[in-house]
Amino acid sequence: GAVVSQHPSRVICKSGTSVKIECRSLDFQATTMFWYRQFPKQSLMLMATSNEGSKATYEQGVEKDKFLINHASLTLSTLTVTSAHPEDSSFYICSARGGGGYTDTQYFGPGTRLTVL
Amino acid sequence: TQLLEQSPQFLSIQEGENLTVYCNSSSVFSSLQWYRQEPGEGPVLLVTVVTGGEVKKLKRLTFQFGDARKDSSLHITAAQPGDTGLYLCAGVLRGSYIPTFGRGTSLIVHP
Numbered sequence: 570g571a572v573v574s575q576h577p578s579r580v581i582c583k584s585g586t587s588v589k590i591e592c593r594s595l596d597f598q599a600t601t602m603f604w605y606r607q608f609p610k611q612s613l614m615l616m617a618t619s620n621e622g623s624k625a626t627y628e629q630g631v632e633k634d635k636f637l638i639n640h641a642s643l644t645l646s647t648l649t650v651t652s653a654h655p656e657d658s659s660f661y662i663c664s665a666r667g668g669g670g671y672t673d674t675q676y677f678g679p680g681t682r683l684t685v686l
Numbered sequence: 687t688q689l690l691e692q693s694p695q696f697l698s699i700q701e702g703e704n705l706t707v708y709c710n711s712s713s714v715f716s717s718l719q720w721y722r723q724e725p726g727e728g729p730v731l732l733v734t735v736v737t738g739g740e741v742k743k744l745k746r747l748t749f750q751f752g753d754a755r756k757d758s759s760l761h762i763t764a765a766q767p768g769d770t771g772l773y774l775c776a777g778v779l780r781g782s783y784i785p786t787f788g789r790g791t792s793l794i795v796h797p
């Protein structure tokens with residue numbers, strides 16, 4: 570199946586710093602990427618939908634100035650958590666839509682564990 | 687109210703038992719995906735179903751899409767400890783491309 574990578578896999582930072590997470594589709598072009606947040610033993614919470622070359626669409630309650638998303642190319646989207654605080658600690662997962670087969674299908678990255686001290 | 691109701695939320699069974707996970711909705715989906723996620727990793731796609739009444743098999747896993755494309759089920763035969771994980775269904779509504787996830791089913795298979 571299609572491969573999506575995510576970097577870094579784990580990051581620990583001090584409160585007030587900014588953290589950038591990269592999401593790449595390795596063997597296909599993804600016009601749409603999604604960013605999710607997941608709490609332990611819970612389902613995925615969609616944060617925003619990222620379309621290449623345009624502004625991201627954020628879900629209700631997600632601060633766009635806090636979570637900056639840039640989808641600069643068909644294979645790369647980045648999520649920057651600005652001025653991170655301990656409550657931002659979570660598991661962040663990206664997915665890319667497409668990759669052959671059914672266009673509705675999403676392929677997920679391995680996730681990034683963010684810990685803010 | 688969840689658009690996609692997934693049940694059960696938790697399941698703890700012994701090796702060798704059978705189980706079924708359900709995803710139900712009052713909305714019609716153009717497609718529905720099932721994923722399995724292990725702790726600390728991203729969800730891995732198991733199957734995509736698009737045709738009403740469709741049945742797909744993946745070794746001991748059987749996936750069914752309802753005739754009206756409003757519901758789906760995942761049946762595991764003779765569960766093994768390696769099946770342990772969080773199972774997620776995700777449906778894409780007709781006319782949309784943004785998936786809706788169920789709450790997930792956390793499965794533990796004891797040896």
